Amino acid sequence: MLHFLSQWLSALFIRPTDRPAERSASRSASSRLISRRSPFWNRPLYLLIGLVSVLSMSLGFVPRLSAQSTDLQRQENQVIREFALPPTPAAPPVYQPEPFAEPAYSEPADSEPSGEFSAGESTAGASPTGESSNSAATARPTDRPTGARSSRARQPILPYVLEFTRSPVVGNRLRLQGVYAESRLGFTRPQNWQINSAKLVVRFQHSPSLLPDQSNLTLRVNDTSIGSVKLDRPNSQVAQATFEIPKDLIQDYNEISMLAEQQTSETCTNPADPTLWTEILPDSKILFEYRPQPVQLNFSRYPFPFLDNLSLDTNQLTYLQPQTVSSNWLTAIARFQASAARIVDFRPLDTRLVNSLTEVKSNEKLVIVGTPAEQPILSQLTLPYTVRNGQILDGKKSPLPADVGVLMLTTVKNSGVPVLVATGNSAEAVLKAVQFLVQTKDREIGAGQALTVATLADVPSPAPREWSGYLPTANKFQLSDLMMRNRQPFEDVTVHGSKTLPIVADFRALPDDRFLRGSTATLNYSYSPQLNPRVSAIEVTLDNVTIGAKRLTSTNGGRESYNVELPEKLIKPDSKLGVHFVLQPQNPGACGLVAEQQLWGTLHSDSSFDIVRDNVVKLPDLKLLKTGFPVTAPQDLSNTIVVLPNEPKPADLQTLIAFSDRMGRLSHSDAIQLQVYAAKDLPAAAKSQSHLVGIGTRDRFPFPEAFETAGLNLGESFARMLGDSQVQALPDPEGMVKEIVSPWNSDRLLLALTGQTEQGLQDLQDFFRQDPLFSRLQGDTALISRNRANPVAYDSSAYNLQFLQDAPKRRIENTDWMTRLQLFLQDNWYLVPLGIVVLALLLYSMSQLFINRVVSSGDS
Template sequence: MRNVPFALILVTVAAGVPGAAYGGEAPETPGAGVYTATLADEFYLTEDLMLSGVHATRDITFTRPATWTLTADPVLHVAFEHSAALIAARSHLTIVVNDHPIGTVTLGEDNVTGSTFDVRIPRSMLQDFNHLGFLVDQHYTDDCEDPFDPALWTRVRTTTAIDLAYERKPVEGELLKWPYPLVDRLGYGPTQVTLVTTGAPSKETVDALGIVGFALGRLADYREVDAAEPVASSAEARTPALLIGTTAELPEALTLTGLASLAPDEGMVALVPNPADNTLPVLVVTGGGPEGLLKAARALAGQDRYQVLSGTVSTISQVSPANPPPTKQKPLPAPPATKFTLKDLGIEGQTVRGFYASSIRIPLKLEGDALAQPGGGSLRVDYGYSAQLDSRLSSMEVRLGGLTLRTVPLDKVAGESQASVSVPLPQDILAADSNIDIVFHLFPRDFDECERVADHQISGTVYASTTVELPRDHVAEMPDLSLLRFGNWPFTALPGSGGTVVALPDAPDARAEAAAFILATRFGKLTPAPTPDFSLVRGADITLADRADKHVILLVDASAHTLYEGLVAASALTLTGGPARLLANGKEVLLAANVRTPYGTIEEAFSPANASRAVLVVRALREDGLAPLVESLTDLGKVKKLSGNVAIVGADLDVRTLSVATIQRWGTVAVATAATREIQRNWWVLGAMVIGGIFLLTAFVRVFAQARGSRE
């Protein structure tokens, strides 16, 4: 998935599947429907598939969800267009599934633009993972032709979709398969979860919610987790349901499992069918008391712990602390070390083939406060390329941020298997979210325009030993909401950065619980640390002084929130109030106004207990609660709109930002580095000083010469 900081792209759910967070429509027929999976949404393609040249192919993988039974053959709707120069007698687009052709369409003058082609995919040939291929043969003449002529092209649109008619399978309650069926790795769209809660959870329940949510976010990975409107009983849920709480808070936990009771220090994890719909699972995490509940949460969320659980119900009497499941994030953020390889980023070696070889991208996901030192960095590309290349025309190009840094000829007739080249990475175009692209321009040797030309045998490879060296300082002007786009920075939940605490209202209602749970799943997905520092708490249970070493996120609604009220009393925030709003910088009032519609706000400020730690206040004042605001923090497009220290989020999630806080610098740089940067920024001053020095030296020499001459 396109990946990113609180910032992930939410997949829109098509007809027949429960919708996105809060208020999505469930299927009209329970457990059955038609799901439409598009290349843009479910396959995460940001650009159309281009097929260029005489012969070209593009492949994608699609799945058959394990929780579904297909009730009809899927139908593929191909949206395409092609060059008007193609001749229909020799130009065709063929669809292939698992190496079997299933349909062909002629590319002629009657379907040049805005065309569609529907083809049925036999269910009998489908597996868990399926290869969908788009193959073209395209020609612009019956005579000899240039096989790489730019007039030879067909474009498959990202609106291309597969309709999957399905019905859900009855749930098999088996913890040994956890996280299935809550998370179906073969499924489409976000994993839908309904939180079953009566509100006003204990502090241990809030803690357990964070533990389970963080682990579920890691296990769901690219599928993410969305929360439907919370309900008071599992029978009301229209998606997979989750019960987290003690048996006193949620007596239904015992009813669902058939147990009479649990000891106060005994935990229980259960995976059972929903009594109201046996195609929907219910996950129960409970305990006879707070101690037992936390045991159950840690057993389910702990790596090398949950793998032991099996059957429909498991009770836990003892569990030792464990890390959550390992991150599945790829590529990984850059490690703190100055020098790292592609393997350190979770990127394996890659080979590309053919004249139209795609680029190999290396994302540099740096810390939000990362600042390249003067002189920039360097990239050592370890690469190889095949024989049979035209050594006069073939090359490898290295780009940073879309700008070409260097082009290397591929001029060995026999190819090379172990070549290296060093490329400087200029400081002024390095950013915390830079992309390095390596592009192979591959031309086959000695091709004949009158014969069939193959280019699949020509290739270029970039090895995982490719190394980036990037000395960097860590400096930021705070508060600055725009830095959230860099992996939630500074709210990263990394132990070295101070960790992150999310504070709910003093007595959270069901919607606040659901919003906090979704936030926990996002941290699980995005935080790569093996041992993260993350927790959920109630606002009344801590003070900022207690957590002075932590960054804190406050989820605030219309109910009491002791931690938030303390920030207001300390004049730590710039925008406060409801309909009667007050904008201030410290004690200085900038604006007092009454607004008819008090939209939600997101504000970043300094912790009164530690000026090197930040607080993020997510405040909802409307009936729809915190969910839309949390959603705005999980959508890359909306996060990129944030800047300054305050954002006002409208009903349709439009964002308006302002900057009224006093800015402070976090971090320091070495004296030599600071001096170099000042010289770079003020080079004209240095030039004037040099010229002035020359004049002074010249004047001194003249005076000295005159004095010496008069003595003689």
């Protein structure tokens, strides 16, 4: 490059001559024309500047050339890493769902008289048929012989009953109160359903004071009316009405609206009359007839069909346990389970382990993770890549490199069970394949029935206090920085009418936040004209506790702001901020009924907050584990290590899966970096670098140090120790969750999931799966046991919980020196008066020395 530049400069500035005569003539001509030439070329300084400029420009191209060379090298490496593909399958694998063994639908029997109604889309009302509900059930299309349902060939259209009791908002009943009352329920349509027909069966009872000719119940599906029925049953008898739902109305997400008009007077009904009620009973239901559609397996649709957010049934995953369990397999399963839990979010997810394909049931979703040596069954499956002699071969029958992960889709059980295979020719390759699925952005590029994962981008770990759905780490932020229920940024929200529901936003504090006095919120809002400002206001609540209210001031509407102080003791990791518009029209209506739909109020997303807080937390505290802290800090779980006994048993593995499931639901990030080891593989340095979670029964627990600390400890022969007390419990079936400060690092924690028997571990699994149980967590030690031999799934009343707080707490601070000094003085308050006395004596001594010096100087 430099040689080229020197030649180019020589050619530019020096005119070549071939003969001496020409050179002398040139010099003389040059001397004669020097006055006519520009002096630039004759000054050495300008020549040097030009040379430096050219060199700088040329050197500026060097990084570009280097970058281009790097890109070229990367492209060459990518070409080199491309492998010979196997022959394209003649047909992609197709999952054929088997019909569920759905019980035949039968009407509930009532001791009281019951009426049967039938309403269609164009029917304004219906009258009693005079038949009992049980006799009416004989003509139901869902009452088909059980044998017909068991065969897809003879009966491709299947029934499904969706009862209202499955919604948590129903409880014992849905109550419609007032002159015009409304209630809503939502339901989904599974992705592989083709709806043939749908009926809504509503069972209800109403006040006997209602006027039959002026009271009715109207049903809507997705804002489309499907029928109405009169409220004319005497003595609050239970009635039933059936409504046809046009199948074209049913979408992926659906909403049923139940609207009641209730009148007790022909002239003027008092809207506050307590006799204005209608109750929708929880045994109301939707009757579907659907045809399950075959699903072509393709990674472009992942995670479906293995996980379906629209499913009306519990998602189910089945893991095939390998012959030998390695630390890499444990890590892969834990990460996959945490990712699956994030995908289904609040929906239930059941998992189980099997040792062979014969244990897999129809419609279960099978996941096989491991190398061909760990999972010999791979050689017997129909897969895109050939598996032979414990290795995966490419299209040229050559083994794939040891660092290349492979993902494949297939089916078993006559296409009744879809199978996801994550494999490779080494344990590291298997983990890379699973990591592709748990990294949100990477799995979006998947397609086809097989993927080879040669390289995978590293996803940087988020900051420990960067939690999605919680308050931002900045002390000043806007409402738009918070998340709505759909995990989207908060936007302007408008409510209409005089009986509006509060606008609710998650105001969840980070677990290690300590709020101080002086936190404020400035709410920006606007409202409609035509309201009465004397009785209209905006109310602000925090966890349903009113913290401020302001009267609306203008009859013409407008935009205003309201500054309210946030009580520091009310802001918690599960707090919700509510803004309620109380709107009343200018002119009262007749009989207490008012025209209200013209009234509206809007909360603007540019509302701002100014928070005063520091980062102080006292550990151990299992109450913080309800948010995942400190396991989920950072949110990719990269600062946590789970350790299992050597040669873990199924109970240990199921506990690992349950724990990973719960931590996955409590965290949100673009990747999962949770690490799991068998005790023999745990690096020595890892004990002091990360939070530790130990799983196993007491005799096989990987950290015996957990039973040598303050508080409740387990010993041999079913011994229990608490301080100087010791007992023996026979038997001891309880599971135990114990949190202590790590013996290897005082800034880290050790979480023990243990028990004297495997029964205790099974109870721990139910504890982590069930929200009502897990939400009660507190103290530093929790004991879980069942009070029934075989509890029903998700029945929280079948378990006993006991919480202990005996271990000393350690404060972990992340704040400035002034706050540290304040906290120190708060903990050691007795030093304050002692310090005042010492300071007073010191000042007195200094003053006496000064006075003595002044006196001595005066005497001299």
